[in-house]
Every structure is written in structure tokens, then in C-alpha cells.
Amino acid sequence: MESIWLEVEESENCGYMPLQVYEAHLSPVPVRRVMLEEPGRPRGVYLVTGWCSEAGGTPCAASYAPVSDSGQAQVHLVFGGDLGIRLKPEGSPGDWDLTDETQFGEPYLMLISEGDVLLDD
Numbered sequence: 001m002e003s004i005w006l007e008v009e010e011s012e013n014c015g016y017m018p019l020q021v022y023e024a025h026l027s028p029v030p031v032r033r034v035m036l037e038e039p040g041r042p043r044g045v046y047l048v049t050g051w052c053s054e055a056g057g058t059p060c061a062a063s064y065a066p067v068s069d070s071g072q073a074q075v076h077l078v079f080g081g082d083l084g085i086r087l088k089p090e091g092s093p094g095d096w097d098l099t100d101e102t103q104f105g106e107p108y109l110m111l112i113s114e115g116d117v118l119l120d121d
Contacts, residue, residue: 001025004065006079006108008069012098013051013105016083022067022077031064031078033090033118034109044046047091050080051105057083057097059096064117073110076117085109 002024010016037043050060061079069075078085078120086096088103111117 008084008107011083017107025066026064028065035116046087051083052081076111
């Protein structure tokens, strides 16, 4: 099994996350959509992209892998660039933008249900 090393720098997108290492059960694959149910946000499908420091903050690929977690047997990790990931409700108009209030950033997502990771066929 391969290890996924994650460290996210503090930025306008999200706060700092110190280095964490996860044991991947499968190799990471690209992901563009997830199902979220978070307090203060409507339940539904969200587009996800990685966020990188290049050019002061730009979209990059987001990835998914099932990983081992100390509290759960397996969780579903969605991660992106050195500045984390960025999410917006599916169907939102416009490009990825730090000033768009319908979008938000996270260092990464840990989803309990594999069904919340919506992989393209």
C-alpha cells in the first residue's frame, strides 16, 4: 500500500494543516464531484477542485483514495494541492474564485460513505 503525505499551507482558501500521512487502500484517482451534508451548507452535490499556490492560487486536480484512519476502519479521502481543495454547489455559474461566496475551501475532506464520492464513469 502506498502512503499519501498531506500538508496544506495557510492561504485565503483555507487554514494550515500540519503534515499527515495516510495509508491508501487503492491508488488515488481524479475526482470532480462529492455529496456533502455539512452544517450551515445545503445538502447536495458539490464540485471539487484542488487549489495550488501557482500564480497566487489556481485550480489543480483533486484526488480521491480510500485510506486507513485511526477512528474508522476505512474513510474516503478527497485531497488537492498545496493549498487544499475548493468546493462549490453543482450548477454554480462562474469560474473557481476565492471571492465567490458560494464557494469554500478546506484542507481536505474525510467522507464516511464511499457513495459520497461521485466518480466519473
